Amino acid sequence: MTATAPPAATYDAVVIGAGVAGLSAAVRAAEAGARVLVLAKGIGSTHLAPGTIDVLGYAPERVDAPGAALPAFVRDHPDHPYGRLAVADVRRAVEWFKARFDAGVLSGYRYRGSLDQNVLLPTALGVPKPSAVVPETMIGGDLRAGGRVCVVGLRWLKDLSASYLADNLGRAGLGIEARAVELDLRPERRADANALAFARALEDEGFRATLAEALAPRLEAGERVGLPAVLGLHDPRAVWEDLERRLERPVFEIPGPPPSVPGIRVYRALKEALRRAGGRIVLNAVVVGAERANGQVTALRARVAARERTYAARWTVLASGGMGSGGIAVDSRWNVRETILGLPLANVPAAGEPRFAPGYFDPQPLSRVGVATDDSLRPVDGDGRRAAENVLVAGASLAGAEPWREKSGDGVSLTTGYRAGELIEEEAR
Amino acid sequence: MSAGDGVLFDLMRDSLDHCVKCTICETACPVSNATPLFPGPKYVGPQAERYRSRGEPSADHSLDYCSGCGVCTQVCPQGVHIAEINTRARAKLKADRGVPLRDRLIARPTVLGRLATPVAPLANLSLTQPLVRRVVERAVDVHRDAPLPRFAGRTFQAWARRHRAPAAQRRVAYFHACGTNYYEPELGERTVAVLAHNGVGVEVPAQGCCGLPLQSNGLFDDARRYVKRLARRLAPSARAGTPVVSTNPSCALMLKREAREILGLEQDVDLAAVGEATYDICEYLLDLHRDGGLRTDFAALPLTVAYHAPCQQQGHGIGKPALDLLALIPELRTIELDATCCGMAGTYGIKREKYEIALQVGSSLFGQVAGAAPDLVVCDTDTCRWQIERATGVETVHPVDVLHRAYGLR
Numbered sequence: 001m002t003a004t005a006p007p008a009a010t011y012d013a014v015v016i017g018a019g020v021a022g023l024s025a026a027v028r029a030a031e032a033g034a035r036v037l038v039l040a041k042g043i044g045s046t047h048l049a050p051g052t053i054d055v056l057g058y059a060p061e062r063v064d065a066p067g068a069a070l071p072a073f074v075r076d077h078p079d080h081p082y083g084r085l086a087v088a089d090v091r092r093a094v095e096w097f098k099a100r101f102d103a104g105v106l107s108g109y110r111y112r113g114s115l116d117q118n119v120l121l122p123t124a125l126g127v128p129k130p131s132a133v134v135p136e137t138m139i140g141g142d143l144r145a146g147g148r149v150c151v152v153g154l155r156w157l158k159d160l161s162a163s164y165l166a167d168n169l170g171r172a173g174l175g176i177e178a179r180a181v182e183l184d185l186r187p188e189r190r191a192d193a194n195a196l197a198f199a200r201a202l203e204d205e206g207f208r209a210t211l212a213e214a215l216a217p218r219l220e221a222g223e224r225v226g227l228p229a230v231l232g233l234h235d236p237r238a239v240w241e242d243l244e245r246r247l248e249r250p251v252f253e254i255p256g257p258p259p260s261v262p263g264i265r266v267y268r269a270l271k272e273a274l275r276r277a278g279g280r281i282v283l284n285a286v287v288v289g290a291e292r293a294n295g296q297v298t299a300l301r302a303r304v305a306a307r308e309r310t311y312a313a314r315w316t317v318l319a320s321g322g323m324g325s326g327g328i329a330v331d332s333r334w335n336v337r338e339t340i341l342g343l344p345l346a347n348v349p350a351a352g353e354p355r356f357a358p359g360y361f362d363p364q365p366l367s368r369v370g371v372a373t374d375d376s377l378r379p380v381d382g383d384g385r386r387a388a389e390n391v392l393v394a395g396a397s398l399a400g401a402e403p404w405r406e407k408s409g410d411g412v413s414l415t416t417g418y419r420a421g422e423l424i425e426e427e428a429r
Numbered sequence: 430m431s432a433g434d435g436v437l438f439d440l441m442r443d444s445l446d447h448c449v450k451c452t453i454c455e456t457a458c459p460v461s462n463a464t465p466l467f468p469g470p471k472y473v474g475p476q477a478e479r480y481r482s483r484g485e486p487s488a489d490h491s492l493d494y495c496s497g498c499g500v501c502t503q504v505c506p507q508g509v510h511i512a513e514i515n516t517r518a519r520a521k522l523k524a525d526r527g528v529p530l531r532d533r534l535i536a537r538p539t540v541l542g543r544l545a546t547p548v549a550p551l552a553n554l555s556l557t558q559p560l561v562r563r564v565v566e567r568a569v570d571v572h573r574d575a576p577l578p579r580f581a582g583r584t585f586q587a588w589a590r591r592h593r594a595p596a597a598q599r600r601v602a603y604f605h606a607c608g609t610n611y612y613e614p615e616l617g618e619r620t621v622a623v624l625a626h627n628g629v630g631v632e633v634p635a636q637g638c639c640g641l642p643l644q645s646n647g648l649f650d651d652a653r654r655y656v657k658r659l660a661r662r663l664a665p666s667a668r669a670g671t672p673v674v675s676t677n678p679s680c681a682l683m684l685k686r687e688a689r690e691i692l693g694l695e696q697d698v699d700l701a702a703v704g705e706a707t708y709d710i711c712e713y714l715l716d717l718h719r720d721g722g723l724r725t726d727f728a729a730l731p732l733t734v735a736y737h738a739p740c741q742q743q744g745h746g747i748g749k750p751a752l753d754l755l756a757l758i759p760e761l762r763t764i765e766l767d768a769t770c771c772g773m774a775g776t777y778g779i780k781r782e783k784y785e786i787a788l789q790v791g792s793s794l795f796g797q798v799a800g801a802a803p804d805l806v807v808c809d810t811d812t813c814r815w816q817i818e819r820a821t822g823v824e825t826v827h828p829v830d831v832l833h834r835a836y837g838l839r
Contacts, residue, residue, distance in 0.1 A: 037748070042506035047453045188465040192472065196456055197465075259452040275765060282748040284503040304746030306685035306704045325506060 011037045013424050014300050014313035016287050016340060017327070019044025020410050021395025021417035022319035023270035024093070027100065028421025029315075030277035034428070037311060038274070038281040039302050043267065045325065045396075050123075050255030051229070051262025052138065053094060053414055055115060056082075057130035057407025066132050066411075067091065067115030079346070079400040081412045084375050085419055090411075091115050093418035094133055105272035106265055108237040110136045120144050122226065124160050124256040126151075126168030126178075130407055135262055137231055137240040140224055140252030146175035150223040151254070152215060153182040156193045160228045160256045181218050185211055198230035199261045202239050212246035219247065229253035229262050236265060285309075287340050290316070296390045297341065315390050317420045318343070318371070318379075319413075322396035328369060336369050341391065344381040346372035346399040361405055370399030377420050392420040433693015441690055442514055447507040448475035454501035454511050459740075459770035460494060463789040467494035470501035474511045478518060487522040494786070495519060496774035497645045498740035513690050516644065523647030531569040535776045536642040536651075542580070542611030549582030572784035576773075576819035578612040578811070585610045585617035589633035592621065597630030599722070601713065602666035604659075604684070606677035607638050608811035616811075619833040620676050620710060626836050627717060627724050632671070636662050639683040640692075645775050649692055656688045660699035667706035674713045676827060678742035678809045679775065681707050685745065709742065711809065711828055715750040718757075727835040729760040734831065735803040737766045737794060737817065739810040740774070751809060751828040758835040764801045768794035771808075773816035788820065795820045807831055 015026040018040035030036040056066040056073060063069045067087055074083045082090065091114075098111040111133050113119060118130035120143040128143045141149075149169060153162025162180035169178035187193050187201030201207045219225065225243075231253055232239035243251045255262055274281060285302040291310070292298060299312040320327030320340055328345070330336050334355065336348050347368040349355045355366040371379045371393045379387040394416040396403075403409035433439075454470040455461060461469035473492040480488055492515060501511035523532075534541070545552040555561045562573040571577075585605050601624060609617040621631045640655030663673050663684075675681035684707045688694045708716070717723045738749045755763045771791040772778050778787030798806055798821045806825040808814050818825040 040506075041508060043453045043457065043504045044506060047456055048451055190465040190468075192468055194452065194455065196462070200462070259456045264456055272767070275767070280748050280752075282746060284744070285746045286508070302746070305682060305744060306707060309747065326508075 010312040010314060011035050012313070012428070013037075013315040013317060014039060014311050015317040015319060016040070016300070017044055017319035017321060017325075017395065018281060018283065019046060019319060019321060019325070019395060019413060020049070020266065020270075021413035022317065023267070023274065024097070024414050024417030025317045025319060025392070025394055025420040026279050026281075027270055027273045027277060028096070028418050029424040030274055030279035032421070032425035032428075034424055036274070036277075036279035037313075038279065039285045039287050039300065039311065040281070040283050041286050041326070042283055045321065046263045046267040047260055048258045049260060049263045049410055051135060051260060051266050052121065052131040052255065053097060053111070053133040053410050054130065054407040055090065055094065055132040055411035055415070057118060058405060060405070062130060063118060065115075065117050077400065079372065081398040081401050081416050082408075083400070084373055084377060085415055087115070089419055090415045093415040096418055097414055098133060100273050101269055104269040106237070106269055107235050109235070109265060110237070112136050112139050120174070122165065122169055122254050124165065124254060126165035126172070128172050128174060132411065135236075135253070135265070137236055137253045138229070138255070138262070140250040141226055141254060143169070143172065143174045143176055147177070148220070148223045149176055149178040149226055150219055151178060151180045151226045153180055154198060154228060154230075155182050155184045156186045156190070157195065157198055157228055157230070159195060160254065165254070181215065183211065183214050185214065194259060195228065195230045195256060195261050196233075196259050198228070199233045202230060203232045203234060205242070208239065208242055208246065212243060216247055219249070224250040224252065226252050226254050229255045229260070231261075233261060233264060233268075287320075290341050292388075295386070295388065297388050315392065315424050316341075318391060318393045318397050319395045319417060319420075320397055322370060325396065327397050330366070338371055338397070341388070343371050343379045343387050343391070343393070345369055346382070363402065363405070367402060368400055370401075371397050372399045376423060377416065392423060394420045433695055434697070435693065435695030437689060437695040438693030441510045442478065442517075444508060444510045445475040445478050445514060448509045449507055451506070453504055453506060457500050457504040457769065459498060459500060459772070459790045460496050460786065464494065464786045466786070467491055470495070470511045470515060473518070474501070474515045475509055478514050481518060481521065486525050487518065490522065492519050492522055494783070496770070496772075496777040496787075496790070498770050498774045499744045500740050500769055503743055510690065516691050520647035520649050528647055529570065531571060531780070532646040532776075533648065534569060535571065535779065536646040536648055537638070538607035538611065538642060539638045542584070542607060545580045546582060546584060546611060549580035553579045566781055570781040571779050572781045575779035575784050576815040577779065578608070578815055581612055581614050583614060585614035586633065586635070588614055588618060589621075594621075594630045594632070595625060597625070597628050599629045601629055601631055601672045601674040602663060603631050603633050604636060604663060604673050604675040604681065604707070605633065606675060606680040609676060613811060616676055616827050616829065619838070620829050622838045623829055623832050623836060626838060627714075627722065629717075632666065634662050634666055639680040640688070641680055641683045642776050644683070644687065644691060645777070653692050653694060656683060656692065656694065656700065657697055660684070660697060660703045663703045664699035667702040671706070672713060673703055673707045674710050675707065676710045676809075676829060677811060678709050678739060678745060681709050682741050682744050709745055709747065709750070709809070711750040711754055712745065712747050714832075715753050718754070724836075725757050727758045728837050730758050730831070730835045731760040732804040733762045733764065733801070734805045734807050735764045735766050735798055735801045737768060737771065737806060737808045737813070739808060739813045740770050742809045751807065754828060755807065755831060758831070761831070761835070763807075764803060766794060766797050766801075768797060770794070771813045771816045773812045775812055778816055787816070791816060791820060798823055805831070
């Protein structure tokens with residue numbers, strides 16, 4: 001917690017974006033000694049994501065071993081962000097991410113798993129989803145083991161329907177026997193309790209005891225218990241272990257819609273890691289442009305209260321996200337642009353070509369738009385020439401991924417962000 | 430409630446169309462995380478705003494529990510001006526229901542200051558008497574235990590009129606704000622000394638209240654009158670190219686942004702000039718350091734200090750320049766506290782019905798201070814300092830106080 005960063009006129013790296021990609025790049029670079037500043041419009045997409053690291057789930061069939069599947073996947077998708085990384089890079093990034101929790105701020109809350117095999121966790125709709133690395137509090141939900149599951153709904157948490165979830169689990173063809181139980185617990189007598197209100201309430205031992213007393217008599221032998229992912233924000237491991245002890249059986253979290261409690265934990269852990277490494281983060285700073293010289297971005301201009309501030313940087317990491325985050329924008333004439341640095345975009349559908357496909361899970365041409373890079377994550381134009389020598393691109397800004405089909409979202413963000421931070425260290429040598 | 434004088438006022442409201450209901454603001458809101466009485470910034474803001482119209486009464490009274498800290502706007506990844514929308518809606522709510530006498534009183538620090546300064550010993554003594562505080566609580570709903578500052582019995586303005594600034598190569602205009610004028614004139618004196626030590630001459634224009642407490646309490650018309658008058662007084666300095674430097678980040682943010690974005694004073698040319706020229710003191714000093722102009726002849730200060738950046742300071746979008754300045758002092762160990770808000774939010778935390786909520790909001794911060802056991806807490810805003818000091822018992826000072834001490838000034 002000690003702030004030691006000496007002030008200087010120039011940052012070694014300015015990272016644009018505070019999602020998993022931006023924070024991973026920032027923490028990795030700062031831990032290597034770089035002076036790092038994160039500029040972000042607001043909090044990133046961590047709070048909207050389930051908190052699992054899904055590296056590769058479908059290609060297009062379900063992937064059991066993402067590490068083993070990556071080489072063939074990259075061969076078939078040479079312009080995919082994973083094509084810019086070696087499998088060893090991906091593996092290193094994943095292990096690094098796990099280690100950020102081992103000594104992190106969330107006292108004992110850990111991630112499990114590796115590239116060797118995917119676990120299958122239920123989504124909020126009860127669909128099995130392959131993930132490589134997941135919080136320890138979710139691992140009991142691995143559906144590959146089959147067995148009996150009791151899905152616990154919380155009546156006042158309207159984000160997750162236990163009976164719907166249980167029905168779908170039973171239909172998943174994995175030999176799961178699932179049923180639903182609903183509890184009428186209402187934290188703080190809130191009229192509109194969201195996941196956060198439950199997470200706070202469950203940090204209180206009394207609330208946990210109430211939950212366990214209400215639930216225990218309704219459980220059947222051999223059932224494990226799936227609860228919405230609301231088992232605490234500050235010390236989730238203690239909450240989880242306490243519930244397992246009280247219920248005398250495995251308990252697991254099922255991630256739901258935003259606000260994602262496991263996602264908030266990821267943000268907290270990475271933000272704290274950044275602070276410990278001497279990095280800085282400024283929210284509500286909208287990067288509106290850059291100053292350039294000799295093919296380099298020399299400084300970034302951010303719009304803050306009353307004026308623009310200029311931040312000189314040796315390196316810029318663009319991790320501003322895709323269309324959902326405003327990093328890439330489409331106008332009403334179908335012009336597509338990267339909004340911050342104006343970098344060239346790849347995979348833009350030509351006039352007359354389809355931009356969308358009718359089915360949600362069909363390949364969606366417009367969604368593959370993004371910044372193409374070389375193997376050093378430098379942005380390149382259509383001829384493969386670098387558009388900026390000292391800009392690295394990470395996360396959903398990158399071209400070629402289809403995260404909702406591949407189940408690769410935070411996998412791409414983590415691994416490319418990590419790699420960007422690592423490249424900053426390597427090139428500083 | 431009247432609208433602003435330009436399109437910005439409408440643009441702020443229209444930003445709610447960018448809301449994707451991601452709830453990120455609700456995860457960060459210090460108040461809704463502390464009490465079920467406030468359902469959260471998304472709920473009362475982008476959601477409820479669609480049901481508000483000028484001619485009709487406000488439907489949702491829970492909005493009154495918003496403290497106006499502005500954190501929701503800071504964290505929103507879609508650029509929705511949540512706090513601005515909510516502050517205006519709160520003003521409408523107050524206009525519908527009537528603004529209580531208490532809010533009209535505490536929103537006018539200049540009036541209180543002018544009345545109490547000549548009788549400061551008596552005023553201070555009275556306000557430490559439990560009986561008096563109970564009467565005050567009964568009469569005007571100011572909580573009996575809320576931290577109230579002590580009147581200094583003199584004003585910084587009076588000191589500044591006597592003080593002769595030495596010749597200097599750089600000049601700033603010091604916007605000291607009401608807290609420094611009536612309660613903490615020594616902060617103003619130290620600021621002048623620290624600037625002078627760095628070859629910066631200080632002019633202290635006649636000024637006055639920025640209108641922020643009036644704005645927070647829904648008295649928009651009065652707030653506009655106050656901030657326009659302040660801008661008119663500071664404008665000559667700003668137009669002469671002299672930076673306007675402030676030791677109160679809340680009042681400075683009013684000039685930089687809030688009077689334009691919340692009160693809608695877009696066309697006021699004085700305010701525009703002053704806003705662009707306004708700097709938080711730490712922002713200014715760190716820029717000075719970047720340009721090689723800050724003296725670093727600090728004596729070692731073998732202390733542990735815990736730094737809290739107030740919400741409104743974070744609204745500047747400048748990060749935490751105080752941390753970089755404190756890092757220049759040898760042997761000073763600075764702990765960066767990881768808390769959003771102390772709960773005070775200007776006048777919110779002294780109100781009888783909100784006092785407990787404010788303490789709950791600040792509980793994480795107070796716990797961290799207790800854990801760190803620092804020699805001092807450092808915090809940029811006066812009302813936050815009073816709250817932290819009262820709740821933790823640890824002396825709480827402005828970053829300039831620490832710099833002043835490390836420079837060996839007196």
